[in-house]
Amino acid sequence: MLQASRWRRLALAIGKISRPRSVATGLATGLIAAQPLWAQTADNSAADNPGYNPYLYLDWLPRQQLGPQRRATLPAACTGAFVAPPRNYSDADRLPDEAPLRATADESEWLDDGTAQLRGNVHVTQGYRQLSADRVDVNRAESTAYLSGAIEIREPGMLVRGRAAEVHTDSEAAAIEDATYVLHEDFIHGSARYAAREASGELTLTEGDYTRCEPGDEFWRMTGGEINIDNVERQGVARDVRLEIADVPVFYFPYLRFPVGDARLSGLLFPSLSHSDENGWDIAVPYYWNIAPQLDATIVPRYIQHRGSGAEVEVRHLSNWFNSELRVAGLPDDKGGDDEDARELIREGFPEDLVLPAKGEDRWLLNFEQQGGNDSFWHTDIDYTKVSDPDYFRDLDTANLSVAAERKVNQTVQGRLTLGENWRAKLRAQEYQLLEKDKFDTFSQLPRLDLDGAYRWGDWALALNHELTRFDHEDTQTIRFIEDVGDPESITERTRNFINADRARLDYELDWDKQWLWGYFTPGIALRHLGYQLDDQFLAPGTTDSPEASAAQLTLNTGLYFERDGNAFGRHYVQTLEPRLFALASSEADQSDFLELGNSDISGIDPKSNNLLFDTSLFTPSFHQLFRDSRFNGNDRIDDADRIALGLTSRLVDPASGRDLFSASAGQIFYAEDTRIELDEPIEDSPRSEFAVGIESRPIQSLRASSTLIYDEQENELNRGSFTLRYLDSDFRLFNLGYRYLRREGRFDVEQLDASAVVPVSASTSLLARANYDVTFERELEYLAGVEYDSCCYRARLVWRRSLDNDLADVVTPEELEFDEGVYLEIQLKGLAGLGTTVTRMLSQGIANFDQREVLKQ
Numbered sequence: 001m002l003q004a005s006r007w008r009r010l011a012l013a014i015g016k017i018s019r020p021r022s023v024a025t026g027l028a029t030g031l032i033a034a035q036p037l038w039a040q041t042a043d044n045s046a047a048d049n050p051g052y053n054p055y056l057y058l059d060w061l062p063r064q065q066l067g068p069q070r071r072a073t074l075p076a077a078c079t080g081a082f083v084a085p086p087r088n089y090s091d092a093d094r095l096p097d098e099a100p101l102r103a104t105a106d107e108s109e110w111l112d113d114g115t116a117q118l119r120g121n122v123h124v125t126q127g128y129r130q131l132s133a134d135r136v137d138v139n140r141a142e143s144t145a146y147l148s149g150a151i152e153i154r155e156p157g158m159l160v161r162g163r164a165a166e167v168h169t170d171s172e173a174a175a176i177e178d179a180t181y182v183l184h185e186d187f188i189h190g191s192a193r194y195a196a197r198e199a200s201g202e203l204t205l206t207e208g209d210y211t212r213c214e215p216g217d218e219f220w221r222m223t224g225g226e227i228n229i230d231n232v233e234r235q236g237v238a239r240d241v242r243l244e245i246a247d248v249p250v251f252y253f254p255y256l257r258f259p260v261g262d263a264r265l266s267g268l269l270f271p272s273l274s275h276s277d278e279n280g281w282d283i284a285v286p287y288y289w290n291i292a293p294q295l296d297a298t299i300v301p302r303y304i305q306h307r308g309s310g311a312e313v314e315v316r317h318l319s320n321w322f323n324s325e326l327r328v329a330g331l332p333d334d335k336g337g338d339d340e341d342a343r344e345l346i347r348e349g350f351p352e353d354l355v356l357p358a359k360g361e362d363r364w365l366l367n368f369e370q371q372g373g374n375d376s377f378w379h380t381d382i383d384y385t386k387v388s389d390p391d392y393f394r395d396l397d398t399a400n401l402s403v404a405a406e407r408k409v410n411q412t413v414q415g416r417l418t419l420g421e422n423w424r425a426k427l428r429a430q431e432y433q434l435l436e437k438d439k440f441d442t443f444s445q446l447p448r449l450d451l452d453g454a455y456r457w458g459d460w461a462l463a464l465n466h467e468l469t470r471f472d473h474e475d476t477q478t479i480r481f482i483e484d485v486g487d488p489e490s491i492t493e494r495t496r497n498f499i500n501a502d503r504a505r506l507d508y509e510l511d512w513d514k515q516w517l518w519g520y521f522t523p524g525i526a527l528r529h530l531g532y533q534l535d536d537q538f539l540a541p542g543t544t545d546s547p548e549a550s551a552a553q554l555t556l557n558t559g560l561y562f563e564r565d566g567n568a569f570g571r572h573y574v575q576t577l578e579p580r581l582f583a584l585a586s587s588e589a590d591q592s593d594f595l596e597l598g599n600s601d602i603s604g605i606d607p608k609s610n611n612l613l614f615d616t617s618l619f620t621p622s623f624h625q626l627f628r629d630s631r632f633n634g635n636d637r638i639d640d641a642d643r644i645a646l647g648l649t650s651r652l653v654d655p656a657s658g659r660d661l662f663s664a665s666a667g668q669i670f671y672a673e674d675t676r677i678e679l680d681e682p683i684e685d686s687p688r689s690e691f692a693v694g695i696e697s698r699p700i701q702s703l704r705a706s707s708t709l710i711y712d713e714q715e716n717e718l719n720r721g722s723f724t725l726r727y728l729d730s731d732f733r734l735f736n737l738g739y740r741y742l743r744r745e746g747r748f749d750v751e752q753l754d755a756s757a758v759v760p761v762s763a764s765t766s767l768l769a770r771a772n773y774d775v776t777f778e779r780e781l782e783y784l785a786g787v788e789y790d791s792c793c794y795r796a797r798l799v800w801r802r803s804l805d806n807d808l809a810d811v812v813t814p815e816e817l818e819f820d821e822g823v824y825l826e827i828q829l830k831g832l833a834g835l836g837t838t839v840t841r842m843l844s845q846g847i848a849n850f851d852q853r854e855v856l857k858q
Contacts, residue, residue, distance in 0.1 A: 055215035080790035099127035213793030276822030280305025385409035547593030623694035641676030697812030
């Protein structure tokens with residue numbers, strides 16, 4: 001330690017004077033902690049020392065040496081983290097230009113030429129900045145310091161080590177030879193022949209490298225010419241560099257910008273790559289353009305071997321009032337794909353435009369989403385998607401856009417307004433584009449206005465709901481289809497005439513909602529009115545163009561809660577018994593004017609051709625649907641069926657967590673003998689509904705099982721049944737098992753099995769699989785198998801998929817459908833490049849809880 005007089009002279013030579021000894025103990029402790037373990041345990045080899053950590057000099061700590069709080073925030077794929085030693089010396093939290101400079105050394109000497117020499121364990125601090133070296137020569141006249149030996153420069157979130165350095169004490173700039181650097185929070189580290197630290201905080205590396213991989217496992221690195229890292233602007237610039245993967249150069253970049261941490265920055269993202277029988281190689285190379293802080297775009301040129309070249313563009317914009325996303329994709333002059341099955345059908349006599357309808361066509365997709373209002377008294381929502389043809393998603397999907405659909409795409413624009421505490425108004429325009437070629441398009445709502453009031457006085461609740469909708473469609477639509485699937489001579493056309501209408505619906509309800517710990521009692525009274533104004537172009541003679549119906553209804557929804565304590569399998573639980581009753585009594589709502597309205601030559605092909613059914617269907621049967629005040633999903637019918645629904649539920653509840661360990665429910669509806677309205681005709685001969693059973697169990701937090709059974713007592717048939725098993729634990733093991741059965745009168749029954757799993761076989765590697773099997777036709781619907789490797793440095797997924805090719809479902813019989821196979825690859829270099837969404841979307845759609853697993857791993 002310097003003597004006081006010699007310290008005072010040194011302090012004057014370097015800068016401000018302060019108490020010299022106050023920092024020595026704390027700083028030395030921090031620096032000793034940063035020494036490699038082999039320096040601390042010189043007598044022990046790495047093999048003999050289980051705590052050996054060769055990367056401690058980079059502030060790297062393996063997961064088991066981290067504190068509980070730091071481990072909790074560490075991503076599951078990472079085996080450790082960069083952790084700086086504590087700064088527990090005086091003024092450690094102050095800015096350098098606001099704090100005194102302190103220094104310690106084993107020896108110091110003042111020379112006649114005005115320089116000072118510090119030798120042995122030199123430690124200098126000024127505010128949050130720390131410096132250490134074996135030797136420091138200070139030139140006060142030039143405001144420079146020359147460091148040599150084991151050099152270490154620290155600032156919050158940054159460490160630089162080197163062999164020699166020159167520091168300008170006025171500008172705070174520094175140049176280091178043979179440098180090694182770490183940016184702790186951004187998980188960045190590397191080395192350079194020369195490293196320059198500017199006064200602004202920028203770090204410039206000459207003949208250096210950059211990576212976000214863990215030390216000793218650098219799967220990728222940027223290396224070469226010059227790399228500039230701006231930790232303030234959160235971006236980096238590389239010139240004359242190459243990207244090395246597994247020490248193999250794969251790309252050369254004369255100029256490249258990349259983000260530091262999670263910041264957005266313009267540049268190429270990593271391509272997505274896949275191969276399938278029909279499309280061949282599918283390659284997409286995204287480019288991310290960070291236009292402004294509130295505006296960015298992703299531009300994706302795409303090449304599909306057997307279809308042609310196209311592009312996808314996504315633009316995102318944020319403002320104080322609106323969040324907007326625009327997605328556009330296009331593929332001009334589609335080559336039609338390499339489909340041998342389609343070519344064989346053409347040789348058998350099927351017309352090419354029916355088998356390959358997209359060949360030679362321009363394919364495109366448009367999607368626009370916007371949310372406005374941001375929790376103010378008004379809110380807007382736009383969800384608009386349109387594609388060039390129904391086969392777009394089946395043929396092309398999207399390489400990088402988060403847009404997908406199965407049966408239809410939505411086209412909705414709506415706005416909502418809050419009118420005081422009790423009223424809400426909503427105006428909506430909505431259309432759907434069906435993606436099934438043998439189906440008629442649905443009606444548009446142009447527009448729909450809802451004005452709803454809600455009042456509450458203690459246990460009393462009043463709802464005043466009003467709806468006015470204009471249903472619009474082209475007057476006539478014709479579709480082309482094959483009458484006898486598999487026979488090219490049976491091609492025919494089907495025409496449907498559409499009756500456009502205005503619909504008005506009023507629902508006024510007053511309820512007394514009384515709740516107790518032991519039960520609830522909710523009687524209510526409701527008035528309902530439904531009326532139409534019809535366009536009369538296709539109405540049958542003598543049919544009214546303004547049908548209407550009204551009903552007054554009484555409802556009662558009540559239930560009781562019984563519970564008792566119990567023990568089983570060494571576990572305490574609470575068992576409940578919950579009987580429930582729902583009753584509805586309605587005046588007669590004569591809705592016969594809603595049926596058989598059409599005056600069409602093809603009357604009877606589709607119930608909607610002659611009945612007023614614009615947006616209405618029956619709810620899918622289940623236990624919970626027994627207790628609704630309407631059996632209809634939509635407003636085209638008033639449910640006037642007098643009935644009583646009885647149900648019973650029993651649960652086993654874990655009193656500690658409140659989780660249902662097991663629950664079972666069963667119930668049925670009993671109808672009065674009066675005629676009631678159905679979708680298509682009045683039905684009189686069904687005194688009770690199907691018998692509904694629901695079972696759910698969650699014996700542990702990670703496991704959930706459920707089953708639904710719908711049994712028809714009159715037919716002595718099981719109409720519907722399902723079973724699902726879901727498992728996801730903290731080790732990211734995921735298992736799903738599902739079974740579904742649906743009896744369909746006059747058609748093939750639906751019976752399917754679905755199983756999927758994600759099984760980690762090591763800390764970084766997981767196996768992925770899914771099997772979806774059609775029991776009815778004894779064939780697979782989709783098989784999927786793959787492997788995922790996920791580390792702190794990169795993630796790679798390789799997936800093989802075999803799925804039923806439904807492109808020809810309207811041409812050949814179900815038994816004759818063939819399969820399409822493909823191999824898909826995605827790679828993400830974390831901290832450098834993004835990836836396409838093909839594999840991720842495929843796994844999210846095919847494997848239940850896969851998205852939740854991704855969230856848990858973060």
